[in-house]
Amino acid sequence: MGIFTNFCAGVSLPIAPAPNVYAIIGNAPQNAFSEIAVRATLEMFRSLNTKFIMFDSGGYQILKKELEGKIINFDKSRQIICTKEEINITPELVIAANLKIRPQIMTSLDFPVPKVSDPYQQYQQFIKKLGANLVWMQETALLRQKYCPEIELFIPIQCYDLKQFTDYIERPLMELKFEGLSLPTRNLGSGGITLFLLKFYQMGIRKVHLLSVSNLTGLALAAYFARNIFDWCSVDATTWRLNADNMIYMDPLDLHSVGVGKNSSFQEGARPLCDCPWCAGTGYTFTGIKNIPQTDRISLLRSHNYYVVQKAGEEFYDNSTDLLTLERCLKRRVNTPLRIKKVDKLIQALSIATYMRDADIKVLEGLLWKL
């Protein structure tokens, strides 16, 4: 039975969603670009009694700058830069940042592939980023081994399908020393994620982090893998905060979005079915939440959203003793045909993971990829 952890991402002390935040993921460009930022980050961990710290390399920030057409530099002679116009990051700078923050887990520098659906565009993006990803994972792993071997290294896998991974990444990856892999999920469904996780399992990997997961099925999948297959399976997402900024209240059951912005309207007396101390604990109706002034409402939504995601993850882990229990738990939370279908697909994928985890990967690909 492994460990499941939901890392709170995109957090700073003034906007923390709770007085205590057990696990936080930061990143080098934003949390360690200067001594002042490092101090603020360490102060945040201290104030929020954070026990698990993961430190991302900043790949996502590079991708954002790339998509915005901003300046991207990889100049190790300069310091980390992360402004609106420019980013500068290298494996050396990532290691230097980790030496200051001293997290339990770090990730190697990566150049993420964006979410695109056209196969040719996917190939183009993969080829464009492959060189940098191979060089950086190697450089980061070597530097980590030299300067901070006590910090666990997770390597992000940037590709669109299993073939790209097995043909170009697997071999160089296995020559490196690392503790776990980090998998971006933006391009994958339940079947795709399960396929990659089983491939990792067959390679002997026992620790995995799933990037950007806060949906019902993603959380359940990670919790199930943590409890039954891996020693460690963690997730992170900034959804709690981004949704709050957009005046979205996450439904406590199926985590769907409920707008509580200016133009939303509710039946008189309609109350959220939530047990979080911030909304239900104060006895708010939906109208009551909507009528809180904007800044205070965002603050409440951050706390509530974080709570419901955290609670769902814990509940799924507790109910992952077997597939039937997990399925019942999930189906108590959903009621629309679309969501029920998603749960069914997840359970199918997890059944394959449970009973066929050692099968030939090609067979698993045939079963899972188009699920």
Add this chain to the structure above:
Amino acid sequence: MKKSKKEEDVLVDTIGATDQQKEETTTTNNSKPTGEDSSLLRVLMTVKRSLESIPINEIKRFTLFPDFVTPTTAEHPVIVRTPLENDCIDGWNLIEEALADGETEIVCEVDEVEVHSVAENCLRKAGMRSLTRGGKYIYPEMVRNTKILMNHLMSSGDELRIYGHGGRRFGEGFINNRENDVIYLLSLRLGKDDTTIKNYRCHSEYLSDDVLDTLIKRKATKEFFEDFQTKKRIEVKNELGSGNLSVNRITEMISKLILEEFEQFLIEQENKKAKKGKSPETPIIATPDATEEGEPTDDDDDDGDEQENPIAVDIIPGSSDPTPVNNEAPVTFETIKLQIINVSKRIVDDVSKEISLDDMRKRLQEEVLTITKILAQIEAQIEALSGEKK
């Protein structure tokens, strides 16, 4: 006292009325009015307005809603004449002065209504200052008044539309969601944007009545309430998050905290004034409320309408500014000062450690960048202030 209708025609809203008032009045219709019942639409409207001399002993001070602390600037007391009595809702000080001068009658502004309604009188009295009839209000009075009216109207079960527009516009703006409707009604009757009403309500949360009264007596400003709200938000979040769900305990804690913070705020204001006197060239960035304590301003509605889909702001520490500041707080003289103090502290902290010249250079370079950003904020504030003056 003149009565425009016979006793048996009188409708009385007994909510909040004294037993004596209830007994004195004949009620012909106790059922709640509906939107279709147009006979009830008129009753809460002013049917006649006059300036007339009234015997002082026929005027009753309306005490079911608190008086404003600042005496009225109106020339005459404002009276609501109901079928029961002449209720003075503003300018009682003028009546006291007349009595002291030995007068037996006084000229009053009289609004005549066809029904005696305590809630209506409360609404009229609360809106007296914001609708510029009676003089000045101070911010905490509006916070308290909103709290009283919200609590009363939310729990009363009254048909709210009778307090809103009359005539063809009867019921306009009401959506049959009581909480929304009460906020809408208060925005109508207090002459404030609904966002402002929500802010008043939010600022009164977790404050005891005694503490609100103290803040009124001491003329706490809007600026203070806004500053304190950030602290309150974090404290309440932490209390609830720690499992303390007792409203009474949180109210006790926040009420104590606000008084402490108010003392501190006054000291800072004094220091600011002292500095202003000493060095006139120093730009003092103050919100309009801070210039004259307790003065009402037109910017109560400056909270701005929220965007339906506001763009998420990246508030990860130092994403653009190396000084970690609370991005929710507006840039004021105080926040700028705080940033400068933080920079100074960090420099002192750094030089007191044994660090290499290279590190020293790096850290000072970072602080120089921070200082340039603070300077940019100061420039922007000076520009904004000079723009306002023009």
